[in-house]
Amino acid sequence: MINGTAEHRRGTSLKPLSSDRIQTVTASTFTRLVLEAEGPIVVEFMSYGCEHCRAIEPVLEQVAKMVEPRETIFRVNIAVEQELAGSYQIQGTPTLIMFLDGNEVGRVEGPSPTVSSVLTAVTQPFELRTENN
Amino acid sequence: MIQKQTKPILLFNDECAVCRHIGHWVQRSAQSKSGETGILVQPIGDDPERLRSLNPNLDIWDAYETIHVLMPDGSMRLGGEAVAETLRNLPNTKWFAGSFATRIFGFRPFQVLLNMAYAILSDVRPLFGCESCGKPKVLRRIQWVTKGVKNLFGGSPRPSPTPHFSSLSAARRRPLAVSVQPLPQSTHS
Numbered sequence: 450m451i452n453g454t455a456e457h458r459r460g461t462s463l464k465p466l467s468s469d470r471i472q473t474v475t476a477s478t479f480t481r482l483v484l485e486a487e488g489p490i491v492v493e494f495m496s497y498g499c500e501h502c503r504a505i506e507p508v509l510e511q512v513a514k515m516v517e518p519r520e521t522i523f524r525v526n527i528a529v530e531q532e533l534a535g536s537y538q539i540q541g542t543p544t545l546i547m548f549l550d551g552n553e554v555g556r557v558e559g560p561s562p563t564v565s566s567v568l569t570a571v572t573q574p575f576e577l578r579t580e581n582n
Numbered sequence: 583m584i585q586k587q588t589k590p591i592l593l594f595n596d597e598c599a600v601c602r603h604i605g606h607w608v609q610r611s612a613q614s615k616s617g618e619t620g621i622l623v624q625p626i627g628d629d630p631e632r633l634r635s636l637n638p639n640l641d642i643w644d645a646y647e648t649i650h651v652l653m654p655d656g657s658m659r660l661g662g663e664a665v666a667e668t669l670r671n672l673p674n675t676k677w678f679a680g681s682f683a684t685r686i687f688g689f690r691p692f693q694v695l696l697n698m699a700y701a702i703l704s705d706v707r708p709l710f711g712c713e714s715c716g717k718p719k720v721l722r723r724i725q726w727v728t729k730g731v732k733n734l735f736g737g738s739p740r741p742s743p744t745p746h747f748s749s750l751s752a753a754r755r756r757p758l759a760v761s762v763q764p765l766p767q768s769t770h771s
Contacts, residue, residue: 498595498596502748503643527750
């Protein structure tokens with residue numbers, strides 16, 4: 450538990466945004482950035498208040514760095530995009546859905562927050578699809 | 583219009599029933615007889631950029647992890663310090679909240695007690711209805727020990743299929759976002 454005072458003054462020692470590498474998509478940009486995009490896309494359905502999403506966040510950032518530019522990872526905030534979450538029948542957070550050329554090719558609910566686990570989750574469905582083709 | 587922040591802002595987790603309850607209590611208690619408000623109360627919400635506009639060093643993940651009070655000078659109070667700062671700004675509690683700053687041989691005993699009380703409350707929030715906080719650490723430790731003992735006596739471990747997953751079933755019983763009052767545009771020009 451964190452107790453104390455953060456004496457950061459405005460405009461100095463600015464922390465990088467935790468969501469710098471993973472872009473947030475909304476209902477209005479989902480079609481263009483995910484469904485109409487070519488190649489492998491991973492979408493994390495999450496909520497900022499969810500403790501498991503908080504645990505996976507730094508891992509996902511690390512994985513996003515490892516898989517780019519082959520894959521792009523986006524996030525959807527289900528607290529805001531409830532219709533979008535409903536249309537993909539999201540049962541909880543975090544849920545990772547893998548899209549290849551706009552089609553869902555894999556889905557993982559609550560992956561273990563380790564690099565190896567998340568990396569496998571976001572690469573395996575695409576590798577299997579490539580092997581089958 | 584860009585407004586300058588003149589009062590502390592208490593941010594609370596609007597996805598947690600306990601925090602919502604406390605947040606609303608603080609908001610009700612913050613008004614003095616003259617109608618003045620000593621502290622503003624805001625839900626953390628879902629917009630990281632909006633929080634950044636309040637304080638460039640405020641990360642939304644950090645905000646959900648522990649209670650934050652944003653000070654007009656750009657600093658932030660966290661955890662027990664944030665609770666003390668909140669109590670200092672409430673008309674009914676400021677008379678005793680000064681005790682948290684009392685130093686005895688350079689040590690702040692009342693603040694330490696408050697920090698501990700906050701840490702315990704924060705951990706057991708799920709028992710009182712926090713839908714988004716997961717299981718209390720205490721409960722996790724008990725489950726871990728129970729599982730270990732079962733395995734020791736030949737019980738077959740049955741791990742949960744998705745232990746790192748927050749089901750939406752609880753969240754569906756309540757609105758996901760609570761709006762208390764709009765956040766100020768920006769605090770410093």
